[in-house]
Amino acid sequence: MVAIGHNIKMFRERAGISQEDLAFKIRVGTRTIQRYESGEQIPTMQTMLKISTALDVPASELIREVYYAAPSYLSEKSTDV
Template sequence: MFKCRHRFHDILIVSIIFFKKEVNGMNSIGQTIKMYRKMLNLTQEELAQKVRVGTHTIEKYESGEQIPSNQTLLKLSTALDIPASELAKTNHVNSATTN
């Protein structure tokens, strides 16, 4: 039971951080991916393996150099255990950088 409570606490903290960044206009899909990846204690390499992309691709997503495709967003949401809508709402489409 303690583990569940701890997980709820982590989610609450992440949600507060996410909300603050969104209010300040500072949130991006890359920041969201990184935040949830770190919350799950995953390395970029581990996330890349789960999503079946290269580590360099995850680096590009997190740095904002590249935006994941809708298909990749679904894979990321599954790997990070969050709703795809959570990622999609931060996905500012830029056709020049989509994967």
């Protein structure tokens, strides 16, 4: 899930927005943005939509790499069902 945080940081920096500005735009604390970007905390889907709006990026781009970063054992479990 660290990929989400990486993507948030990457798109935020591309947009030239500080953590403080992003926090203000989506109405959370700066520390929350720091937690999202470090992977300590995963934003809710509603928050992801707010972030995508604030950064003018499709939400799908923010979560895109999550599927590629998933551990291999997840795909193995799905075939056992």
